[in-house]
Amino acid sequence: MIPLPLSAIAGFTGGAVHDAPPDTPVRGPVVIDSRAAEPGALFAAFRGERADGHDFAAAALAAGAAAVLAERPVGGPAVVVDDVQRALGRLARGVLGELPDLTVIGVTGSAGKTSTKDLIGQVVQQAGPTVWPAGSFNNEIGLPLTVLRADEGTRHLVLEMGARGVGHIAYLCGIARPRIGAVLNVGTAHLGEFGSREAIAEAKGELVEALPPGGTAILNADDPLVRAMASRTAAEVVTFGRSPEAAVRAADESLDDAGRARFTLVTPEGTAPVALRLHGAHAVANALAAAAAGRAAGMDVAVVAAALGEAVPASRWRMEVTERPDGVTVVNDAYNANPDSMRAAIDTLAHMARGRRAFAVLGEMAELGDGSVAEHAKIGQHVARSGIAGLVTVGAAAAAMAEGAAQVGSWTGECVQVDDVGAAVTALQERLEPRDVVLVKGSRVAGLERVAERLTAGAEGGLR
Numbered sequence: 001m002i003p004l005p006l007s008a009i010a011g012f013t014g015g016a017v018h019d020a021p022p023d024t025p026v027r028g029p030v031v032i033d034s035r036a037a038e039p040g041a042l043f044a045a046f047r048g049e050r051a052d053g054h055d056f057a058a059a060a061l062a063a064g065a066a067a068v069l070a071e072r073p074v075g076g077p078a079v080v081v082d083d084v085q086r087a088l089g090r091l092a093r094g095v096l097g098e099l100p101d102l103t104v105i106g107v108t109g110s111a112g113k114t115s116t117k118d119l120i121g122q123v124v125q126q127a128g129p130t131v132w133p134a135g136s137f138n139n140e141i142g143l144p145l146t147v148l149r150a151d152e153g154t155r156h157l158v159l160e161m162g163a164r165g166v167g168h169i170a171y172l173c174g175i176a177r178p179r180i181g182a183v184l185n186v187g188t189a190h191l192g193e194f195g196s197r198e199a200i201a202e203a204k205g206e207l208v209e210a211l212p213p214g215g216t217a218i219l220n221a222d223d224p225l226v227r228a229m230a231s232r233t234a235a236e237v238v239t240f241g242r243s244p245e246a247a248v249r250a251a252d253e254s255l256d257d258a259g260r261a262r263f264t265l266v267t268p269e270g271t272a273p274v275a276l277r278l279h280g281a282h283a284v285a286n287a288l289a290a291a292a293a294g295r296a297a298g299m300d301v302a303v304v305a306a307a308l309g310e311a312v313p314a315s316r317w318r319m320e321v322t323e324r325p326d327g328v329t330v331v332n333d334a335y336n337a338n339p340d341s342m343r344a345a346i347d348t349l350a351h352m353a354r355g356r357r358a359f360a361v362l363g364e365m366a367e368l369g370d371g372s373v374a375e376h377a378k379i380g381q382h383v384a385r386s387g388i389a390g391l392v393t394v395g396a397a398a399a400a401m402a403e404g405a406a407q408v409g410s411w412t413g414e415c416v417q418v419d420d421v422g423a424a425v426t427a428l429q430e431r432l433e434p435r436d437v438v439l440v441k442g443s444r445v446a447g448l449e450r451v452a453e454r455l456t457a458g459a460e461g462g463l464r
Helices: 006-013 053-062 084-097 113-127 142-147 168-175 197-204 224-232 283-296 301-310 339-352 369-385 396-406 421-429 449-456
Strands: 016-018 042-044 067-070 078-080 103-108 156-160 180-183 216-220 236-241 248-255 260-267 270-279 320-323 329-332 358-362 390-394 414-418 437-441
Touching: 006 016, 006 067, 006 078, 006 084, 042 053, 053 067, 067 084, 084 142, 084 168, 103 113, 103 168, 113 156, 113 283, 113 301, 142 156, 142 168, 168 197, 180 283, 197 224, 216 224, 216 283, 236 283, 248 283, 260 283, 260 301, 270 283, 270 301, 283 301, 320 449, 329 339, 329 449, 339 358, 339 369, 339 437, 358 369, 358 421, 369 390, 369 396, 390 396, 390 421, 396 414, 414 421, 421 449, 437 449
Parallel strands: 042 067, 067 078, 103 156, 103 180, 180 216, 216 236, 236 248, 329 437, 358 390, 358 437, 390 414
Antiparallel strands: 016 078, 248 260, 260 270, 320 329
């Protein structure tokens, strides 16, 4: 964060300075974990379900934190506010106002937000110092924390914006108004909370509504609900996708044996070859969105293409591919799952396993509402039709996948239903042979990264 006195922090947040001179400087980062406090930091004391950050204020101050952002006096330097979460957002908005040379790039969508955010960050950093979050810091806490990492030298700030209801993205854009905004897709993730894909589109479109007239809205030409958002923005509209009408598109697509895409990047300014290091055909759409963002940031197509070719997975448990010494390939895509991302991962597994046996270890897809059982059954059918040799479903909520797979009469594979991670690992250990390929995927609540970690223990150095 840029250096600020407590008086300025109080001014931005609407708080009051306690137990410290108003000119006390904050020169370090903003942290929400007292164990991460360092000299000069600001510790934001959140009250959670299991712990109250105020109880750790003394520890943060002892570690060198300059002050605490709190809802009550803490017996040490503090800015006391009415609501720490809201105050954090106000502080981020205030700090961003002090950085006029910075371009904010926002990303949202039902699937691929984090991977695309990572791609955009790795692309636009070629044009200047860039800040983007690790993982999915995409809510009312993670986004302002990312904003507060920016300083006077930052030229691009790439922000992932998530939503669990209408108004959520509008709130995030009120903290950090983007000049460039990309909407990737409208799928079935969080369908149980929104009720319909149309409601999801209403929420996702809040990003393009927030763009200024001189900004750029990057919209997926292959998704009708996203394409229709063009009418909701005052910004220039740039489309991306596989459609021939897309302004930024891919031509001559192919996949190598490891499922990594190669294509020709086509833009209004010219073309350039791209060879991705990321796995899966679905990475192409993410790369096109990133290319459109780089173009909107003023980058040359050749520079954008080269940056895409150098980009690597930057957030854990997303299509991490590890080769074990015995030749077994483990694909850890266990961070999260929805029907669209699940199908894309299974397609990648089938491609990577051509001539080899493939196993899919799948957990539940959460927040699908009344259609959950049907959606899980459809994924099971997709597994069977893809020729996967073995399906291991983990947990009761994933059992419908097994039922779906059994409905495909032509499938000759094996299905194993287990209750937990340990049983899944045992089932695999009893079946895996050299050169097999294993996909591990499920929603965050399933915690299936533990399966992948146990399968790859001792395979350090095999990540590719």
